[in-house]
Amino acid sequence: MSRCVRQLLLISSSRLEGYEPLEFAANDINALLKKNNVSTLLFIPYALKDHDTYLANTTKIFSKWGYEVVGIHNSRNPIEAVQKAQAIFVGGGNTFRLLKTLYDNQLIDAIQRRVLEEGVPYIGASAGTNVATRSIHTTNDMPIVFPKSFEGLALVPFNINPHYLDADKNSTHKGETREERIIQYLEEAHAGPVLGLREGSWLQVEGCKATLKGLYAARLFVPKKDAKEYESGNDMSFLLDDDWICRCKQ
Amino acid sequence: MSRCVRQLLLISSSRLEGYEPLEFAANDINALLKKNNVSTLLFIPYALKDHDTYLANTTKIFSKWGYEVVGIHNSRNPIEAVQKAQAIFVGGGNTFRLLKTLYDNQLIDAIQRRVLEEGVPYIGASAGTNVATRSIHTTNDMPIVFPKSFEGLALVPFNINPHYLDADKNSTHKGETREERIIQYLEEAHAGPVLGLREGSWLQVEGCKATLKGLYAARLFVPKKDAKEYESGNDMSFLLDDDWICRCKQ
Numbered sequence: 001m002s003r004c005v006r007q008l009l010l011i012s013s014s015r016l017e018g019y020e021p022l023e024f025a026a027n028d029i030n031a032l033l034k035k036n037n038v039s040t041l042l043f044i045p046y047a048l049k050d051h052d053t054y055l056a057n058t059t060k061i062f063s064k065w066g067y068e069v070v071g072i073h074n075s076r077n078p079i080e081a082v083q084k085a086q087a088i089f090v091g092g093g094n095t096f097r098l099l100k101t102l103y104d105n106q107l108i109d110a111i112q113r114r115v116l117e118e119g120v121p122y123i124g125a126s127a128g129t130n131v132a133t134r135s136i137h138t139t140n141d142m143p144i145v146f147p148k149s150f151e152g153l154a155l156v157p158f159n160i161n162p163h164y165l166d167a168d169k170n171s172t173h174k175g176e177t178r179e180e181r182i183i184q185y186l187e188e189a190h191a192g193p194v195l196g197l198r199e200g201s202w203l204q205v206e207g208c209k210a211t212l213k214g215l216y217a218a219r220l221f222v223p224k225k226d227a228k229e230y231e232s233g234n235d236m237s238f239l240l241d242d243d244w245i246c247r248c249k250q
Numbered sequence: 251m252s253r254c255v256r257q258l259l260l261i262s263s264s265r266l267e268g269y270e271p272l273e274f275a276a277n278d279i280n281a282l283l284k285k286n287n288v289s290t291l292l293f294i295p296y297a298l299k300d301h302d303t304y305l306a307n308t309t310k311i312f313s314k315w316g317y318e319v320v321g322i323h324n325s326r327n328p329i330e331a332v333q334k335a336q337a338i339f340v341g342g343g344n345t346f347r348l349l350k351t352l353y354d355n356q357l358i359d360a361i362q363r364r365v366l367e368e369g370v371p372y373i374g375a376s377a378g379t380n381v382a383t384r385s386i387h388t389t390n391d392m393p394i395v396f397p398k399s400f401e402g403l404a405l406v407p408f409n410i411n412p413h414y415l416d417a418d419k420n421s422t423h424k425g426e427t428r429e430e431r432i433i434q435y436l437e438e439a440h441a442g443p444v445l446g447l448r449e450g451s452w453l454q455v456e457g458c459k460a461t462l463k464g465l466y467a468a469r470l471f472v473p474k475k476d477a478k479e480y481e482s483g484n485d486m487s488f489l490l491d492d493d494w495i496c497r498c499k500q
Contacts, residue, residue, distance in 0.1 A: 006485075013424050013425070016422075016423035016424065017422035017424065036303075049434070049437045071349055093434075094431075096393075097434075126317075136393065137392070137393055137394055137395075138392060139392070139393065140392070140395075140425055141426075141431065142384065142387070142388060142389070142390070142431040142432070142434065142435055143346075143387055143389065143393055143400055144387055144388075144431075144434055144435040144438055145387075145438055145440075146399065146400050149396065150396050163424065163425040165422065165423060165425065172267035172268075173413065173415060173449065174263050174265035174266065174267065174413065174449055175263070175413040175415065175449075176391075177392055181344075181391065181392040181394075182392070184267050184299070184343070184344050184347075184392065185392055185394040187299045187349075187394075188395055190395075191394075193333055199423065199424055199425075232449050
């Protein structure tokens, strides 16, 4: 790829205590869409079962800001809908269901081409952020359906853990903490870096530049290294150094 | 299958606040092993990365009760180890890693035959309980590796959610609650009943009889029905009614 034109907002979750959905990220969302003269978003609601209700709820959010929203499920040809999209928003729900439906509808290539080669803005929240990364190996969701692969859209070459949650020191529950689960992933030979994004936080990616945004610090897990905290505003472009997609530094 | 000879203890988790590992279930474990004249257990440690440490820790538990433990990872021929096992214990960790390794080592058929046809006692905890059921669709674990299927050993014809956890009403976290995740599973056409087993609880299965045991009630989720609580001691054999394995009621 000669140019690296991606424009991504990879949001931990649309919901945050004390805010309307996506309200906390409204400035970045609006700036991205205005810069690209977007009037209509293509919404991918596959992570939830009831697409129509999900579309109605999502339309409420974006119409307040002056955008139209069309649901990909209402298109007779989803691939064509992606090819024509001015911007893509992929909402949360169940990551396995979302990824399986993207594969079933043969949308992986189409979205990759639009976002990576043609610079169409991609906004993901929760499951929509998981599928945007290298793989869904670090989703929190239950594997309710079997996708043909865990490989994601690979719009970035690392993993994200959305809804990242610090261990509750008062808990007597013996299930693994989030950190323990991510460390289990890092034990695997195929594992790479995992960015734990707390609710209210997101990663902004513009070409080869990545910036941590939002209300909270993020926790980065790298195989064979100690986990490390990064404050909001931090330049995270180093996560793109070994990017086979954009060849950011080679 | 003409006879239904399975003998299972499907434990929510080996760890429980205030107890040594598996201590809370010691009576049922010992009764099962003694009844079958077991002196040595075959331990399957595949759910954790470090098999030797896991074997050492598990040996500590069972040696107190007078049993020897052999680790399947120390056997040159794991299938043969299963064929010779007096009893099988499958420990917790990551369910995806466990199931993938069972498939990779071609152990699914061997364990099914021993347990379902030859009545070899099977004790599972956490991930070891997940893989014993119809599928791992209701595990809590992170999908750190990609198994060739989510289908489990199907020693019982329904799903279990181990470490079942009630929603924390004081939490401001916006990730799905356990109940919400299970309900997402129930929305899928392939879903069947899911038994939510709280830590400290287990299901005892003897042929076509299933009994809820342990310190806490369990929560049963059935597609298109309200979730329902069942007290410890309750007869759960109705979950085996549509058992294609043992043909318990047909």
